[in-house]
Amino acid sequence: MDRREFCKTLTAGLVLPAAAWTAAPASKLVVVRNASPAELVRKAVQALGGMSQFVKKGQTVLLKPNIGWDRSPEQAANTNPEAVAEVVKMCLEAGASYVRVLDRTCNQAQRCYSRSGIEKAAAAAGAQVRHIIDSRFKEVQLPQGVLLKSWPLYRDVLEADVFINMPVAKHHSISQYTLGFKNIMGVMGGDRGSIHNKFMTKIVDINSAVKPTLTIIDAYRVMLRNGPTGGSLADVAEKKTVIAGVDRVAVDAYGMTLFGVKPEQVEYLRLAFERGLGQLDLSRVSIEEINS
Amino acid sequence: MANRIRKLSQIVFLLLFLGLFLHARFPYESGWPSDIFLRTSPLAALTTALSARTWIASMLPAVILLLLTIPLGRFFCGWICPLGTVIDGSDRYLRRRKPAGRESVRFRSWKFFILVAVLCAALFSWQAAWFFDPLVMLTRVLTVSLYPAMALLTQGLFQFGFASGVAEEQWYSLYAWAQNRLLPVQSASFEQSMPVLLLFIAVLALGLVSRRFWCRNLCPLGALLGLFSRFRVFGRDVNQECTSCSLCQRRCRMNAIEDDYTITNATECIQCAECATVCKPQAISYRFSRRKNQGHIDLSRRRFIQAAATGIVGLAATRVGAGNRNETGRLIRPPGALPEEAFLDRCIRCQACVRICSSTGACLQPALTQGGWEGIWSPRAVMRTGYCEYNCTLCGEICPTGAISKLDLDAKQQRKMGTAYFDKSRCIPWYRLEDCLVCEEHCPLPEKAIRFDEREVRTPEGEMRTVKFPYVREDLCIGCGICENKCPVVGQAAIFVTPAGEERQPVGVFAGA
Known part of the structure; x- marks a missing residue:
């Protein structure tokens, strides 16, 4: 441990308990293990009280999986297509007027949508699968932003009644592991590359303006190394896990533990917690673990 | 009647050409070969075979066309060639006045001159058909200029639709459909769009001088087909009803009817059958029989030698100049490209690879002089406009001449472009x-x-x-x-x-x- 890290840990050790003490009532988190991708998400949402807790009859839903890469489901660079389709079904069962699925991709969009299997699976489940249209980004003020004061965000996300963030758990060299917070980059317009510099603060700035109704982390397959693109099956592990919850910081915090990372050591989570975006201390979160 | 069928055929083939062009995009899996028209050009086949010193198997359709031309004459020019159809269309627009007498024939030897020059250059391993081949020219201008313009206008229309606030959901669904079939993935834009477009406009503008000016006087593919048409057995036949009114001669878009109106110039006639339609006593028919054909080619021995010399000097001129290593050092060829010399021997600058690339990684652009003047408009990867998609092999799949080889995905993913x-x-x-x-x-x-x-x-x-x-x-x-x-x-x-x-x-x- 170097000096810098020591100082950080020390600060965290002092600040976190204090902040946790004053934080809002305990949030709830559901972790489901050992089932098919579809069963995992269904059980997770049921344990949170069912989709009708989040989607009221006639509401519009924007579901944002990770469709960033021209990679197959086995390569685990994108959210599992069966899990995505199941969430679509649950939303429609709860009476959603429509469920729209989209992501701003990194590789060519049609390639990503088709090879990820998400286009086909989500459309078959009844979703509107849409490509990004550049003119639908809208400049949004970020009043809580520290470094970013405004950024173009996708209109469909801002206008939907319900926004479900559905990342896949992956390795990533800048954010360590990419989970819910990083997944929000898929609704950003403009030059996203520039936020990789001073990433930790900027990603929290963006997230402060986009609050998901529900965050579901797909960890059915996780990419352990060489993310976020991967490509080699040797870098993929089957964890057969799904984490779901309303508290996005808590969901990501638990997600980090899947990789053996202590949430307190992840800078963006600490910043998000300090800004009141959610609970970082998992001991203060009610966690329901389901092993099927 | 024959005239009507011919017009229908022209429209069908033009639509087919455009359809195949639009089809040349990711995922490109249906099996419809978007490069089939290019592979039908005997000019491209002959020049690439000469310059590459090898028979190129993918150009087989060109041989079939050449064989069909021997009995049937230049039917390709009149019934199929999509550039010919476009020129017919623009001629109607440009020339309202019908000529009063017979038009001059003095330019029509130029196409043979160009043909000889191109073939001689090819013999010395310089492939120049790309500048003149009508199918290449049309594919190129579509890819680099017209399609991007169409895309821009379509996008503008959609922006208007979205902004109107009316039927937004319907506009949105329609746009989703268009994105997958019609519109480019990113905005398609090409550095060379203007020069390519101007060359094309110049070809159409020649219609101000006479109808089908390009086809009559300049097109080396037409010249080549003309040479093979001399002994055709299907064609124009005039019977005794002819009143020598000269109407057929004046209306002939190819100026292929001699002063004895019963004689047709077989190297010029494109079998369009318009003369049969305009003939009032109905003296003209198109059928199989030995008839009075005239096959004179207006190219003297002296002109032949001049043409050959032009081709060779032109070749030498392009080989000198442009040795700036800062420029040539940025010339990145598509994966699967042959070694540079062999690549240029085969590349006909049709931009088929550029077209299909613009639907996936969008890195390919027509070069200017990065590969020397010899390599003008050959494909070059420009990574600031696009990049080469790791999972994509489409440029090699669509290249009509094998200048870019088709690679398996595994081979492509290991192929070092730079x-x-x-x-x-x-x-x-x-x-x-x-x-x-x-x-x-x-x-x-x-x-x-x-x-x-x-x-x-x-x-x-x-x-x-x-x-x-x-x-x-x-x-x-x-x-x-x-x-x-x-x-x-x-x-x-x-x-x-x-x-x-x-x-x-x-x-x-x-x-x-």
Whole structure:
């Protein structure tokens, strides 16, 4: 441990308990293990009280999986297509007027949508699968932003009644592991590359303006190394896990533990917690673990 | 009647041509060959075979066309050639007045001159058909100029639709449909759009001088087909009802009817049958029989030698000049390209690869002089406009002449187009001592050709900081250029690909079509 890290840990050790003490009532988190991708998400949402807790009859839903890469489901660079389709079904069962699925991709969009299997699976489940249209980004003020004061965000996300963030758990060299917070980059317009510099603060700035109704982390397959693109099956592990919850910081915090990372050591989570975006201390979160 | 069928045929083939053009996009899986028209050109087939010194199997349809031309004459020009159809259309627009007498025939030897020059240059291994071949010309102008313009207008229409606030959902659904079939994936834009368009406009504008001016006087493909038409057995026949009114001669778009109206010039006639339609006593019919054909080719021996010399001097002229290594050192060819000389022997500059690339990674652009004047309009990867998609092999699949070989996905993913280098004076971690790693994030190689060192450094302000410094593994990098494309540095990227270490497809391993 170097000096810098020591100082950080020390600060965290002092600040976190204090902040946790004053934080809002305990949030709830559901972790489901050992089932098919579809069963995992269904059980997770049921344990949170069912989709009708989040989607009221006639509401519009924007579901944002990770469709960033021209990679197959086995390569685990994108959210599992069966899990995505199941969430679509649950939303429609709860009476959603429509469920729209989209992501701003990194590789060519049609390639990503088709090879990820998400286009086909989500459309078959009844979703509107849409490509990004550049003119639908809208400049949004970020009043809580520290470094970013405004950024173009996708209109469909801002206008939907319900926004479900559905990342896949992956390795990533800048954010360590990419989970819910990083997944929000898929609704950003403009030059996203520039936020990789001073990433930790900027990603929290963006997230402060986009609050998901529900965050579901797909960890059915996780990419352990060489993310976020991967490509080699040797870098993929089957964890057969799904984490779901309303508290996005808590969901990501638990997600980090899947990789053996202590949430307190992840800078963006600490910043998000300090800004009141959610609970970082998992001991203060009610966690329901389901092993099927 | 025959006239009507011919018009229908022209429209059908033009639509087919346009349809196949639009079809040349990712995923390109239906089996419809979008390059079939290009492979039907005997001119492209002959020149590439001569310059490459080898028979190119994928050009077989061109041989079939040539064989059909022997009995049937230049039916291709009148019934099929999509450029001919476009010229017929623009002629109608440009020339309202019908000629009063017979038009001059003095330019029509030029096409033979051009043909001889092109073939002689090819014999000395310079492939120049690309400038003149009508199918190439049309594919090129569609790819580089007209399609992008269409896309821009369509997008404008949709913007208008979205802004109107009326039926937004319907506009949105329609747009989703158009995105998958009609519109480019990113905005398609090409550096050479204007010169290519101007050349095309010039060809159409020649219609101001006479109808089908291009086809009558300049098209070397027409000249080649004309040579094979001399002994045709199907064609125009005039019976005793002829009143020698001269109407057929004046209306002939190819000026192929001699002063004895019963005699047709077989090298010029494109079998369009308009004369049969306009003939009042109905003296003209099209049928099989030995008839009065005239097949004189207006090219003297002296002109032949002049043409050959022109071709060879032209060849030499393009080989000199443009030796700037800063320019040639950025010439990155598509994966699967043959070694440079063999590549230029075969590349007909049709832009079929550029077209299909614009639907996936969008890195290919027609070059200007980066490959010397000899390589003008040949495909070149420009990573700041696009990048080579790791999972894509489409340019090799669509190349009609095998200048770019078709590679298996495995082979393509290991094929080195070049190598990426960091410009550390612009790279954010290196000069500003702050993390970035967008290049590393996008690197598609499973083992990552871009890696990083995490080191503690002291900033100029004296702060100690841990920074991830990226570097390139030269042995792994395939030069796909996604790093250069996605680099967030404004202007010139801080990581860029050069052709250093590039691998070309060995000649002879070429798989054909």
